[in-house]
Amino acid sequence: MKIKNAVICAAGLGSRLGLDTPKCLVKLGKHRLIYYLLDILKDVENVRIVVGFKEEEVIAYVKNIREDVVFVRNPDYSTTSNSYSLYLGSHDLDEPFISIDGDMIIDHDNFKNFVDAIDVNEDLIAVTKAKTEDAVFAKVNETNFITEFSRKPISKYEWSGVAYFANFKVSKNGKYVYQEIEPNLPVKAVEMECWEIDTPGDLDLVMNEVSHIF
């Protein structure tokens, strides 16, 4: 596998989903969400998971699936951002890494396309067709570079939550991950079909649209 490192951010409360469980432990079909992420990352040598909310449960579940995961703790998960979790999970890595939100669903083919599109020395951002309620839109130019992010619908694509970071570090005090990418634009983009589970509606959508994964 040309990608050696992956960081999954799974520290948050997931309050919009309204379940008293971390989003990465939501049951989808036979397994819990993070099982499917670990499955697409099974050839990646170094998988890190940033944990916070109900960390014991996440650690206990994951360790039975894959024993060599490194858990990075974010005890301040309730007052810090996803970007801070990504900082914790990646600041000491001196190699490129893939970053994935711990509430995402991606199938093998889509993930393979993303990995195939990676040039190891170049940053790469996955964009997806805009469908979430609070999308961060990504304007992509004709040479497939993202030139702008916006909360306004300036594009049919949105930032997916999956990226390959080769040339820059995530800062400690950032709020959103896309804002960490912003100063480095333009950055190469690739389209990827993926789903994010933020609300009960998202959960229904995933169960209907991508049941083949489960």
Next chain:
Amino acid sequence: MKTAFCFDLDGTVTKQEILPLISKEVELHEEISLLTQLTLDGLIAFQTSFKLRVKLLSTIPISKVAEVVDKVILDENIVKFIHENKENCFIVTGNLDVWVKNIIETKLQCKFYSSVAEFQGDQLTGITKVLDKAHAIKEIRKDYDRIIAIGDSMNDCSMFQKADIGIAYGGTHNPVNSLVKLSNFVTFDAQSLTRTLQNYK
């Protein structure tokens, strides 16, 4: 930045707890194992339990114990890391100097802090000092900018509190929850542990 790597010994660098192994020599295996488990779980304070366990094992000649300890299985990934970085690696163990000195000096070849035994010839007569791991870290800090502590049990908590980075390592058994709460990283795999340590060299 000069970094010190401070490893707990029993159950971290060794794949077995040492005291239960020694206890097989005096047919107190079950009793010592129980005490060890209660200590690991944080139900008995390390200091009390250690003194009691040493008392139970004190009839065994020191040389015999050293012989047993020499056969303890070490984690090869961690040993390799220590060998490659022996200048900056330390064993910080509550175990007794007379019991573990030989295995550390011959197989790990790094510096160490331990509890100190009182003895006459080949006979253990008592304990001069039970190591406070926080104290060891304070000493090590004099020469280092950053301290990374690696351990699994209750008696590693004070070491984690004084260190800059704590890695709770569940190579032999799950790290105790109180230690996990003081840690930055948690891992159950030796290769993942040493891979993480490499980032801080």
